[in-house]
């Protein structure tokens with residue numbers, strides 16, 4: 001697991017179920033937007049822990065977002 005992936009997982013868990021977009025996650029994890037979009041695509045393959053959303057809970061934009069599943 002890369003440092004960025006670890007940071008993304010941590011930020012999403014701390015968001016407490018809020019959906020976050022690539023731009024907000026890139027800021028939180030000090031990663032580039034391009035790298036974060038790729039990271040989100042990878043994390044979304046992990047259906048057990050993550051799902052996608054459509055509205056960012058941080059900036060409020062309607063974009064592809066990722067949400068951590070608190071309960072399976």
Ligand SMILES: [Zn+2]
Nearest residue numbers: 021024056059
């Ligand atoms: Zn956002």
